[in-house]
Amino acid sequence: MHRTRVLALLRAHAARISDAHESAMTAATLAFVTAQPDCLQRTCEPGHLTGSAWIVSPDRSRVLLTHHRKLDKWLQLGGHADGDPDLLGVALREGREESGLASLRVLASGIFDLDRHWIPPRHTDPGHHHYDLRFLFEADPREPLTLSHESKELAWVELDRVTALNPEESMARMVRKTGGEVES
Numbered sequence: 001m002h003r004t005r006v007l008a009l010l011r012a013h014a015a016r017i018s019d020a021h022e023s024a025m026t027a028a029t030l031a032f033v034t035a036q037p038d039c040l041q042r043t044c045e046p047g048h049l050t051g052s053a054w055i056v057s058p059d060r061s062r063v064l065l066t067h068h069r070k071l072d073k074w075l076q077l078g079g080h081a082d083g084d085p086d087l088l089g090v091a092l093r094e095g096r097e098e099s100g101l102a103s104l105r106v107l108a109s110g111i112f113d114l115d116r117h118w119i120p121p122r123h124t125d126p127g128h129h130h131y132d133l134r135f136l137f138e139a140d141p142r143e144p145l146t147l148s149h150e151s152k153e154l155a156w157v158e159l160d161r162v163t164a165l166n167p168e169e170s171m172a173r174m175v176r177k178t179g180g181e182v183e184s
Helices: 004-016 020-035 087-099 159-165 169-178
Strands: 047-056 062-068 073-075 077-080 113-119 128-138 151-158
Touching: 004 020, 004 087, 004 128, 020 113, 020 128, 047 087, 047 169, 062 077, 062 087, 062 159, 062 169, 077 087, 087 128, 087 151, 113 169, 151 159, 159 169
Parallel strands: 047 128
Antiparallel strands: 047 062, 047 077, 062 073, 062 151, 113 128
């Protein structure tokens, strides 16, 4: 079954998280993946899986963020699975494509964070949920960045300034986790 890998990642994440809100989102994501055979496709109208890269500097003092063109907000890099059940690979691919970074290093193979969020309707696309599996990566801030068509801007942001750019709890939670231990 193409969802086996995703379900294993989600179950492992559910077993180790303590945040009540993230725990509830993880349970909802598990139920969604179990119920939706096409959960990896963006044509799945209730929503679909995405993979994101939380890219930190080696000293963990900064994170690479993109000013997302369509959503007009500062976010971690990431994108649609488009049928790929390897969400860590999706996050790595999207991190490279959206930043131009060649030397991204995976810090843990397990999910770093999980979020379920609403994407508003746009043009002919109906509103839907993104079930976002987020993974932790490291990169050298001195490596040149390349802006993609999906971004207005890319920037290495000090951790204590992230919530000034985007105050959503989802971002604040990843900032809090960055200082904690990483499990693989």
